[in-house]
Amino acid sequence: MPRFECTKCGKEFPFDSALTRCTSCGEPLEVKYEFASPEIHKSEFLLEKYRDFLPFSRPNKALSLGEGFTPLLRLKKLGEMLGLHNLYAKNETMNPTWSFKDRGTICGIQYALDSGYSEVGTVSTGNMGASVAAYGSRAGMRTHILVSSSIELEKVIPISVYGAHVVKVEGDYGKLYYESLRVGEELGICFINSDHPLRIEGSKTIAFEICEQMSFEPPDWVIVPTSSGGNFRGIVKGFIEFRDLGLIDRLPRFIVVQAAGCCPIAQAFREGKEEIRHFGRPKTIAHGISNPYPPSGNEVLRILRRLHGIALTVNDEEIIKAQLLLAREVIFAQPAGAVPIAALDELVSKGIIDRNDTVVCVITGAGLKYLHSVRQVSHEITTIPFEQLSSALSNARPSGS
Ligand SMILES: [Zn+2]
Structure with a gap:
């Protein structure tokens, strides 16, 4: 059990x-x-494939929207630019609601149903809200999504479109995580928040897939955008379980990346503290990782110390640059999803990552959800009269071709 x-x-x-x-x-x-000699099963349903590593006696495929099984893509151009010979992206934007959250959400929903709940909820203004709304609807559960009263239209639509009960809450949004747990217990609503233990179980399948995609030869480094700390904890837990079971022979080293405008974990790490402090008001375009008081922040610090991990920050300018570089090779990620790419330059130039090391960047969410940060690319689009089509296209060719 x-x-x-x-x-x-x-x-x-x-x-x-x-x-x-x-x-x-x-x-x-x-x-x-x-664990009693668990096996990886042949199945296209994530919870069935890894059922020996998960706590569900009867995973229900009808709950699935096709989560997981995301590609691990080689980044040749970016790798060459940075001088890295073995750079990869785990493309979590390929999940049903375009972020890694779907892995944790299906685990949370299966757990809620197994535990007799008919209502679920979460506190989120972004990826997690959309994910829980979609899976809650699929499962036919009453679904409550608590968002901040200042949420923009661009962010609330991808949540409410799934038909969830969306509530804008005024007041201290940071305290809502704890308040939702209290109210959920009172009213019998299972709140699958950012670092719910079952969400961690979903995130660990990212590590499982990376191991399989690399033929059980783990990478030297795994770089994870980090906010609440839940996804980071899950990925580390996945590698540890595979190592303890002898499926891989060593652990990668783990790197937490936060936005400079909201970095409670990186700040505490830098200062050698054992506990995070409330960061205050976040100021970054990477909204997906802007939790000023991450509920798993202290545990992320403990993991980093135990496993000789690293935490660092990147600024908004570096994030936008990384978004464009990544899009021009392979994935249109949202700002939060591009922070591992933004961190590479510093990691290589400081000699932390060696040029021959194998590096996996976890790209957590899709850019189409949040277009604001890369609006500048629209300025590069020219308007021409109909008659000038031929000359405009030939002028756009690189000289010599
Ligand atoms: Zn305790």
């Missing part, structure tokens, strides 16, 4: 306790297993 265990003090809780955080120290819980 799986159980929950506190990531800090190790206190154990039964799997049916419905808890997400430790009742003693308040830190996040994670799922622990007694």
